[in-house]
Amino acid sequence: MSSTANTASHYPTIHKDPTAGPFNMKDYDALYKAFKWEQFADELNLPRENGINKATICIDGHPPEVMERKALIWHSAEDKQEFYTFADLKRETNKFANVLKSLGVQKGDRVFVYLERIPEIFITLFGALKLGAVVGPLFSAFGPEAIKDRLEDSGAMVVVTSPELKDRLDAIRADLPALKHVIIVDRKHSQLHPPQAHEVLYSEAMAKASEQFTAPYTDPDDYSIIHYTSGTTGKPKGAVHRHAAVIAQAATSKYILDLQPETDIYWCTADPGWVTGTSYGMFGPWALGATILVYEGGFKAEDWYKIIQEHHVTVWYTAPTAIRMLMKAGEDVAARFDFSSLRHLCSVGEPLNPEAVVWGQKVFGHVFHDTWWQTETGAMHICNYPCLDVKPGSMGKPFPGVEAGILDEEWKPLPAGEEGHLAIRPQAPSIFRTYWHKEELYNSRFKNGWYITGDRAKMDEDGYYWFIGRADDVINTAGHLVGPFEVESALIEHPAVAEAGVIGKPDPERLEIVKAFISLKAGYEPSEELEKDIKNFVRTRLAAHAYPREIEFLAGLPKTRSGKIMRRLLKARELGLPEGDTSTLED
Numbered sequence: 154m155s156s157t158a159n160t161a162s163h164y165p166t167i168h169k170d171p172t173a174g175p176f177n178m179k180d181y182d183a184l185y186k187a188f189k190w191e192q193f194a195d196e197l198n199l200p201r202e203n204g205i206n207k208a209t210i211c212i213d214g215h216p217p218e219v220m221e222r223k224a225l226i227w228h229s230a231e232d233k234q235e236f237y238t239f240a241d242l243k244r245e246t247n248k249f250a251n252v253l254k255s256l257g258v259q260k261g262d263r264v265f266v267y268l269e270r271i272p273e274i275f276i277t278l279f280g281a282l283k284l285g286a287v288v289g290p291l292f293s294a295f296g297p298e299a300i301k302d303r304l305e306d307s308g309a310m311v312v313v314t315s316p317e318l319k320d321r322l323d324a325i326r327a328d329l330p331a332l333k334h335v336i337i338v339d340r341k342h343s344q345l346h347p348p349q350a351h352e353v354l355y356s357e358a359m360a361k362a363s364e365q366f367t368a369p370y371t372d373p374d375d376y377s378i379i380h381y382t383s384g385t386t387g388k389p390k391g392a393v394h395r396h397a398a399v400i401a402q403a404a405t406s407k408y409i410l411d412l413q414p415e416t417d418i419y420w421c422t423a424d425p426g427w428v429t430g431t432s433y434g435m436f437g438p439w440a441l442g443a444t445i446l447v448y449e450g451g452f453k454a455e456d457w458y459k460i461i462q463e464h465h466v467t468v469w470y471t472a473p474t475a476i477r478m479l480m481k482a483g484e485d486v487a488a489r490f491d492f493s494s495l496r497h498l499c500s501v502g503e504p505l506n507p508e509a510v511v512w513g514q515k516v517f518g519h520v521f522h523d524t525w526w527q528t529e530t531g532a533m534h535i536c537n538y539p540c541l542d543v544k545p546g547s548m549g550k551p552f553p554g555v556e557a558g559i560l561d562e563e564w565k566p567l568p569a570g571e572e573g574h575l576a577i578r579p580q581a582p583s584i585f586r587t588y589w590h591k592e593e594l595y596n597s598r599f600k601n602g603w604y605i606t607g608d609r610a611k612m613d614e615d616g617y618y619w620f621i622g623r624a625d626d627v628i629n630t631a632g633h634l635v636g637p638f639e640v641e642s643a644l645i646e647h648p649a650v651a652e653a654g655v656i657g658k659p660d661p662e663r664l665e666i667v668k669a670f671i672s673l674k675a676g677y678e679p680s681e682e683l684e685k686d687i688k689n690f691v692r693t694r695l696a697a698h699a700y701p702r703e704i705e706f707l708a709g710l711p712k713t714r715s716g717k718i719m720r721r722l723l724k725a726r727e728l729g730l731p732e733g734d735t736s737t738l739e740d
């Protein structure tokens with residue numbers, strides 16, 4: 154690799170071998186023009202004789218030698234390890250599909266998984282997919298309010314959970330008439346109260362279940378997974394993906410993550426509760442037959458480094474906040490570990506600072522390759538490939554088969570160099586099919602045949618894309634999207650809170666933090682204690698990652714004449730920016 158000046162980010166372009174990895178970038182233009190998604194499905198040799206079922210493709214359908222390969226290496230928070238081959242997973246997911254069948258679950262019913270990062274997440278999600286159920290992962294940091302929104306909206310029939318998380322579900326179960334069964338994964342054989350009528354013990358049900366199961370025919374368009382994602386207004390909405398999405402997830406795992414299934418140990422640090430944790434923590438890599446490492450523990454620089462060293466991780470997919478935290482921990486910590494196994498590093502979820510790209514090269518011997526995509530796109534769309542010159546700070550170029558554009562306010566393409574709305578032609582098999590029961594909202598995301606991503610960006614003369622920011626009020630905190638409305642709704646349920654306005658405040662480590670402006674009800678006075686209490690209230694009811702880390706008490710909040718809280722104004726004031734048009738501001 155050598156370097157030349159890169160005008161766009163002041164960081165020199167890092168030159169790569171154009172023939173490295175499975176793409177030959179010398180042929181990028183030709184490849185881009187000729188690309189067809191169906192070609193990939195053929196090339197990847199995915200088993201498609203019984204339609205396309207993600208469970209069959211990812212687990213059951215591998216050739217015999219791959220079936221004996223480790224599919225999952227699980228490293229627990231207590232430093233214990235478990236291994237599952239594809240054959241093991243086939244057997245376990247068959248059993249779980251039979252468990253669901255015996256409970257009356259049918260194709261299209263929603264089965265949600267609300268578990269810590271343990272192997273049963275994989276077994277139950279894939280077991281449900283095999284049966285044709287529509288699955289939904291729930292992040293284990295969610296509180297009762299967040300899980301209620303999702304289970305209620307999707308009309309979930311089954312939830313798989315643990316004894317530790319069950320209390321949060323019990324708190325809201327009365328509000329969920331569609332929820333018929335709760336399956337409790339009693340991994341630690343924790344002492345449970347005698348199970349209630351609707352509760353099923355996983356260990357008992359699995360012990361009785363047959364190991365034989367044949368997936369019914371699955372149409373490529375059948376729904377597979379729902380991921381709830383936050384928007385500017387309203388509660389989170391369920392982006393629905395189809396089984397055929399696995400084609401795009403597998404193709405990008407091969408061409409962007411550069412997975413070489415025979416030899417790689419691949420670590421995706423995203424939690425399975427989020428789209429990265431499923432598209433690239435399960436579907437793409439397993440469709441290729443690659444070995445996935447899952448670490449149950451949380452973030453700590455030493456622990457993460459130890460995981461890489463101990464498991465000889467070769468390909469690592471992580472996030473900018475984590476990289477910034479590793480940078481903060483210092484190079485002396487990194488210097489104590491052996492990273493020679495690492496071969497390819499990628500990042501997603503937030504803008505990746507050029508410093509972080511280059512730091513990767515210094516500490517691990519490899520740059521971090523930024524990738525851009527969304528819950529809605531289901532798979533990577535704009536990326537840095539192993540063979541593409543890296544312009545630090547750029548998201549890279551559209552994957553062949555992806556047409557991207559920068560659009561003006563009338564949704565017409567802008568020339569290179571101009572900033573506008575980042576838009577995608579909805580072509581990849583992974584693009585979402587709807588928002589669950591919100592067809593109108595789904596349709597509103599498309600203009601002139603483009604899917605409008607909600608991000609602002611620009612493209613340079615060489616076709617590289619540069620992220621500018623969100624076009625809406627959605628907050629990105631440490632790679633997790635948080636809708637201000639969700640937090641505001643949780644806040645006003647606190648007895649002291651009269652009104653709340655929530656914004657993302659720039660933060661050097663987490664990109665943004667959630668900041669709340671609050672006016673109090675009569676009889677309440679601002680105090681440190683009250684502030685703590687409000688924070689804790691949101692943290693336990695909504696989610697540990699979405700509570701306001703900063704609270705400012707105001708006598709009243711700026712509102713439009715129609716009574717809407719002006720978040721834009723709160724943000725401008727917070728950042729000391731011009732307040733813009735305030736003509737709609739109430740007197």
Ligand code: 6R9
Pocket residue numbers: 382427428429500501502503504505523524525526527528529548606607608620622623629632633634
């Ligand atoms: C996969 C995932 C999507 C939003 C997206 C954008 C931000 C993701 C990014 C990035 C800058 C990148 N985002 N990747 N911003 N550079 N490489 O994260 O999905 O949770 O739906 O978030 O995250 O704002 O629109 P999701």
